[in-house]
Amino acid sequence: MERPLLVCCLLAILPLAAQAVEPIPIGLTYPRTGNYKAEGLELNRGALLAVDQINSGGGVLGRPLELLGENSAAREITAQQNIEKFAQRGVTMAFGGATSDEAIAAGKRAHELGMLYFATLSYANDVTGSQGQRYLFRESNSAWMSAKVLGEYLAWHMPHRRYYYIMLDDTWGRSMESALRTATNSQDRASNGYSAIPAKGARHADYLKALQKAAASESDMLVIVLLGDDLMRTIRLASNLGLSKKMQIIVPNLSKSIVREAGPTVMAGVIGTEAWTWRVPEQEKSPEGQAFVDAFIAQHHEYPGSAAASAYSIVRQWADAVQRSGSLDNETVIAALENHRYQLLKDEQQWRAFDHQNVQTIYAVKVKSRDEIVRSPLKQDYFDIIHRMDGEAAAPSLDDWQQERGDNLTLQ
Incomplete structure (x- = not known):
């Protein structure tokens, strides 16, 4: 049994x-x-x-x-x-x-x-x-956090400049443009122009027209509020038009993949932000x-x-x-x-x-020269960290958040 x-x-x-x-x-x-x-x-x-x-x-x-x-x-x-x-x-x-x-x-x-x-x-x-x-x-x-660290760096090192914005016409693009204009005191659109790129179905002519308007604006700073392949195409066009030699290019949200795909020669000297790079742990x-x-x-x-x-x-x-x-x-x-x-x-x-x-330290970064990049062991050490801002200073406050939310003051 x-x-x-x-x-x-x-x-x-x-x-x-x-x-x-x-x-x-x-x-x-x-x-x-x-x-x-x-x-x-x-x-x-x-x-x-x-x-x-x-x-x-x-x-x-x-x-x-x-x-x-x-x-x-x-x-x-x-x-x-x-x-x-x-x-x-x-x-x-x-x-x-x-x-x-x-x-x-x-x-x-x-x-x-x-x-x-x-x-x-x-x-x-x-x-x-x-x-x-x-x-x-x-x-x-958030866009606010990127704009805060960029705005502080640019105010200290490149004050009193004229900006031209090329931005994706979507929720993020409009959000970033607004936040960065506030952070850099470039709200006057008569002096600091812009072009909006359609969020869907953008053509080569759209990017080219926006860059030609930027070149004609006599601005010192070209802010490209784009991501992914949209950003890569625009950066390459800007380089072909010689804009990187006469304007400081700002890309608010940089990434390793963008530098790799566009190429370090095209991206050299571009300033933007990252929440993390492989150098941060050190x-x-x-x-x-x-x-x-x-x-x-x-x-x-x-x-x-x-x-x-x-x-x-x-x-x-x-x-x-x-x-x-x-x-x-x-x-x-x-x-x-x-x-x-x-x-x-x-x-x-x-x-x-x-x-x-997530409240965290945000970094302003600058893309290294091609010579510096190719000397690194994996030929992918793309960024110099040029400025940092603690998360508490970068993130919007409770009052800022409540102003944006209106009557809906708690998460549902």
Whole structure:
């Protein structure tokens, strides 16, 4: 009688054991094709590295993580459809995005389905401002934060200049233009002109016309508020027209992939901002940040960029919140994240409670000369950090946020 009883007990335990090791799915919606595919590749690599490290350390709540990826092509509708696919597969946390409109749309659908959403490359103030909501967190900095560090650097080192703005006519483009005009005291559009590039369907003639207007404006500073392939085309055209020799080019949100794709000769001397570069861990004395850099180089034989760092940080921080709270329940995880301070890839950061913005140090950077870049071991050491601003100084205050929100003064 004892042997059949033992077999029965083992059979009863097997389903429990299988359930205990069932993976926890998380969803990455990111551009594998289209204007931002280079940034999408970085997001995926950073996320995979975080998942591998967490799983090698025992997973989350004793269960491994499983990364589900879907191509958004940086389109709002596709990103929303990806969120729906994730929900059908039991995902409670999704992240990604390469534009602010995409992040807002995906975040809204995630909220409707009871899913947390973490925005990565989404810089418009609206993401955590007018469109902010309880189930949406943003790891990347806002346009306001980029403008603050750039404005301070430019006011100190290049005062009393005339600006010309070429901006993408979308939520982020308008947000960044407005914030940078305020930070640089260039609000007068009669003296500081602009051209708007259509958010969809822009043609070569649109970029060329905007640059020709900039050249005719006699401005000292050319601000290009574009991303991805749009930025690459415009920068190359600007170089061909000789504008980089007579104007200081400003790209508010720079990235490793842009310099690599456009070429260091074209990008040399361009000033912009980054929330993170591979040099930051050394500057901020961050052992975990340096370990991330070393692991990324070992896997991909190139330096990680800010997109990889953002995706990596999101997975690590969400997993940490779940582990600390002992629950996958989203309300419990939100409570664990709000006002949580931590150090991971740089100095101290915080998930702010009132708007779910990640408050962190922001850096003004300048693209090195081609000769400097090719002398580096991997020929990808693109940026000099020329200025920094603490997150508390860079981020909008509670009063600023409430002014933007109007009557809706809490996240719903």
